[in-house]
Amino acid sequence: MSQQYYETKDLQDFSNIGEFAPEQGKKFFDYYISSTSGGKLSEREKALIALAVATVRHCPYCIDAYTNKCLSLGLGNDEMMEAIHVGAAMVAGDTLAHATQMRKIVKQKEM
Numbered sequence: 001m002s003q004q005y006y007e008t009k010d011l012q013d014f015s016n017i018g019e020f021a022p023e024q025g026k027k028f029f030d031y032y033i034s035s036t037s038g039g040k041l042s043e044r045e046k047a048l049i050a051l052a053v054a055t056v057r058h059c060p061y062c063i064d065a066y067t068n069k070c071l072s073l074g075l076g077n078d079e080m081m082e083a084i085h086v087g088a089a090m091v092a093g094d095t096l097a098h099a100t101q102m103r104k105i106v107k108q109k110e111m
Contacts, residue, residue, distance in 0.1 A: 007061040014061065027042045051080055052087030 018025010036046050047069045054062030072081050 008064060009063055011061045014065075044070075044075060047073055048075065048079065048083040049060045052083040056087040056091045 036050060037043065038046070040090065041049075047066055050062065051066040051070055054066050067080065
């Protein structure tokens with residue numbers, strides 16, 4: 001099978017996400033635009049956050065969109081990679097923090 005499950009061209013269809021639920025789609029896009037536009041954080045900062053989240057959440061569409069967004073805002077590959085490393089460190093920390101549960105159970109069993 002030569003066709004990929006995720007295709008770049010499918011990203012172009014994202015604007016139609018409200019096709020079967022127009023009210024919810026409009027509300028989502030209003031929220032999305034408000035959240036990703038510049039505010040207390042700059043548009044550049046928010047684009048880096050979005051790229052890091054997209055990467056740790058494994059969304060190829062969002063990685064595509066926000067890599068291009070970051071490039072269009074003049075961000076370099078070093079800045080994008082640094083943001084991705086922050087995301088990766090957060091995921092690692094989150095994973096390791098859950099080891100607390102394992103350690104707690106082990107300690108209870110040892111009593």
